[in-house]
Amino acid sequence: MADLFSGLALGFGVALTPINLMLCLIGALVGTLVGVLPGIGTIATVAMLLPITFGLPPIGALIMLAGIYYGAQYGGSTTSILVNIPGEATSVVTTLDGFQMAKQGRAGPALAIAAIGSFFAGCVATVLIAVLGAPLTKLALAFGPAEYFSLMVLGLIFAVVLAKGSVLKAVAMIVFGLLLSMVGSDIETGVSRMAFNLPELADGLGFATVAMGVFGFAEIIRNLDAGAQMDRELVQQKITGLMPTRKDLMVSAPAIIRGTVLGSILGILPGGGAVIASFAAYTFEKKISRDPSRFGRGAIEGVAAPESANNAAAQTSFIPLLTLGIPPNAVMALMVGAMTIHGIVPGPQVMQKQPELVWGMIASMWIGNLMLIIINLPLVGIWVRLLRVPYRLMFPSIMVFCAIGIYSINNAPVDVILAGAFGLLGYWLIKHDFEPAPLLLGMVLGPLMEENLRRALLISRGDWTVFLTRPLSAVLMALAASLLVLAVLPSLRKKRDEVFAETED
Amino acid sequence: MADTAGHSPGSTASTIRNSSAAIAVLVLALAPQLVDLVWSIGGLLGSLAGLVKSSGRNPAQVLAGHGSALLFAVPSLAFGSFGATTKSALSSETLLALIYTYPLLAVAAFTLFVKLRAPQDYFGGVILMAIALFALWASSDLQGTRGFSFGAGTTPRMFGVLLLALGAGVAVVGLVTDGPKLATYAWRGPLFESLSILSFALTIRPLGLVISAFASFIISALGTPETRWTETIIVGICLTIGCSLLFPYALGLPLQLFPRFLLQ
Helix, strand or coil, X not given: CHHHHHHHHHHHHHHCCHHHHHHHHHHXXXXXXXXXXXXXXXXXXXXXXXXXXXXCCHHHHHHHHHHHHXXXXXXXXXXXXXXXXXXXXXXXXXXXXXXXXHHCCCHHHHHHHHHHHHHHHHHHHHHHXXXXXXXXXXXXXXXXXXXXXXXXXXXXXXXXXXXXXXXXXXXXXXXXXXXHHCCEECXXXXXXXXXXXXXXXXXXCCHHHHHHHHHHXXXXXXXXXXXXXXXXXXXXXXXXCCCCCHHHHHHHHHHHHHHHHHHHHHHHCCCCHHHHHHHHHHHHHHHHCCCHHHCCCCCCHHHHHHHHHHHHHHHHCHHHHHHHCCCCCHHHHHHHHHHHHCCCCCCHHHHHHCHHHHHHHHHHHHHHHHHHHHHHHHHHHHHHHHHCCCHHHHHHHHHHHHHHHHHHHHCCHHHHHHHHHHHHHHHHHHHCCCCHHHHHHHHHHHHHHHHHHHHHHHHCCCCCCHHHHCHHHHHHHHHHHHHHHHHHCHHHHHHHHHHHHHHCC | CCCCCXXXXXXXXXXXXXXXXXXXXXXXXHHHHXXXXXXXXXXXXXXXHCCCCCCCCCHHHHHHHHHXXXXXXXXXXXXXXXXXXXHCCCCXXXXXXXXXXXXXXXXXXHHHHCCCCCHHHHHHHHHHXXXXXXXXXXXXXXXXXXXXXXXXXXXXHHHHHHHHHHHHHHHHHHHHCCCCCCCCCCCHHHHHHHXXXXXXXXXXXXXXXXXXXXXXXXXXXXXXXXXXXXXXXXXXXXXXXXXXXXXXXXXXXXXXXXXXXXXX
C-alpha cells in the first residue's frame, strides 16, 4: 500500500512540474481542437498530432500525448452532442440522447454531465491503475512466449467480436493487418521480406503512415463523396445555462457510477474495450430504467453512463499496455508507436526501470481529466464556432496538415505517397464494408505475435500443442475460442446487430 | 435490383454484368504485369529525358518476359516436375504467373458462370484473395521452415494462406446470401486528393514547405465542385503561413521553407 502511494506521489511530482503541466494543457487543448472537427476520431487525431511531440523529452511527449488523447475524446463527445456527428465509434452512443438534449436547448447540461462523468470515471480508473499496476506486473513475469501469443490472439478475437458487421470480414482484416506488418526486415534473420528491393520499405510500413492513410485521408475522400456541403443539423440556439440542475445530478449520479464500473472492467480486457464499454453501459441503463422509452429522447443518463464508461475504459486500457506491453486498441497502439520512437519498449520492465515515466503518465492522465473539465466547459462557445467553419475549407487544411505531419516523421517523401496509397485502400475498404480498425490492430500486434510464436515453438521444439498444454495459455486460448463461437452464434449476432442498428437510425 | 432469373431481360442484364465482372477480375489478374510494363515505359521515357537513370529493362524485355512466363509457366513446371530444388530455378515472372495470375484467371472464369447475389462482398473477397496471392508470390523467395525453427518466410506464407482462405470465404458469402450492390465510387475526390498528396511528396524536397503546402492545398480544394476560389486562396495563404511558423519554429522540425535554388 505504501508502495502504491509512493508511486502516485512520485507521479504527481513529475506531472506537476510547470513544463509538464503546460504540455498536458497544450495537449488537451489541441486534442480538443482537432477532435471537435467532425469526421476526425480519436485515432486520427492522435495519429495527426503524433509528430508534434517528437521534439520533446520522452516523459513530456507521453504526457502531452495523454492530454491529446483525452482532449480528442472530449472533443468527440462535443461534436456528437452538438451536431450529431460522432467522431468515432465510442461517441456514437452519446449522439442518441445528447443530440436530443441539445435540440431541447439543454446542450449545456449534456456537455457538463459528459465532462463530470468522464472526470469521475477518470479518478476511479486512475486509482485502479495504481492499485492493479504492480500486481499485474508480477503476473506479467509469469508470462512466457506461449502465453503472450495466446493473449494477443484473445485480444484480436475481442476486436473481431466488437467490430460491427460480418465476423468473417473482421477476421480477414486482422489477417491483412498481420500480413502488412510482415513487410520489411525479418526480426531474427534480418532478411528483407516483401519489400521489392525498395529501400523505403526495408524498415517496414510505418504505423503512423498506415493509420493516417486509412483513417485520415480515407475519411476525407469518403466525406467528399457526399459533397462537401455536409448535412449538418447544427444546434442554433445559444448555449445557455451550463450547469445541470439538481434533478439532473440526482438522476445521473448512479448512472455515472454504473458506467464507471462497467467501463473499468471492460477496459482491462485487451481488444478495444472503450467501444463496447459505451455500448454496454447504454444498453444496461436502458434495461434497468423504469421508463426505457425516455432513452433516445434526451435522457441525461443516456449521456452520463456511456461517457463515463468510455472514459473509464480508455484509462484502464493503459493497464495491459504498461504491464504486458500489449496495446489493447488502436489508440494505445499509437501510444506504443510513440514510445518506441522515444526508445521506450513498453512492458513489465518499464514499470521497474522507469517508474517516473509510468507514474508520471498515470498522474498526468488524472490532471488531463481535470484540465478538460476546467478549460473546456468555458470554451464550449469557441468549439461551437469552429464547427461552423464550412467543410470545403476544412478538408484541404486537414490534408496539408496530415501531409506535413507524415513527412516530418522521417523526412521521407515516400512515406507521404504510401499514406496516400493507404488512403485509397481505406476508401476501398469503406466501400466494401470492411472495418479498418481491426486491420490496424493486427498490424501493430503482428511483429509481437510473430516473435512470440517463433520463440514459443522454438522452445517447445516445434510442438504446436504448447499453446494448449501450458495452463495459463490454455485458459486464454479457451477464452478466445469461446468468444469466437459466441460471436458466430446466431442469437448473439442478432443482439449485437441490434445494438449497432439502434445507433444508426 | 431486378435479379429475376426467369425473365429474359433480367437474365441478359445479369450476363452482361457478369461478363464485365469477369473482365474486371481478368484485369486484376494481369495487374502486376501491366504495372511492371507501365513502370518500364515510364523508366524508358524518364531515361530518354535524362531525368532518371535507366532501370535496366526496357518495355520490350518486360513484355517478352511476362508473355513467355504466362505462356510457358505450366510446361516449365511440368518439366521441372515435383521437388523444391527446381522451384528455386523458376524465374520470378514464372512464379508470378503460377502463384498469382493463374489462380485469378480461374476466378475470372468462375465469375462468368455464377450469379453474384452480393457483389460488394464478392469483389471484396476476390480482391483480398488477390492481395493474399500477391503476398504469397512476394514471399516465395524467402527461407521456409527448417526443422522446427521458423524461417523468414514461414509466417508471411502462413498468414498469406489464411488471408486467401478468408477472402475466398467472403467471396462465397457474396454468392450464397443476398447483400448490397457495389457502392458507387466518385472519381473527383479520390483523384484530386491523391494528386494533392503526390504533389506534396514530390515538391517538398526541391521546393520547400511554403510552395508545396500551398500547392497541395489548392489541388486538394479542387476535390469538390463547391470550392469558392477567393476564400480558398485566402485560407490557403493563412494556412501556409501558420504551418511555416508552427512546424519549423514552434515544433523545431527540420523543414526547409523555401526552394533550394533560391537559397544557394
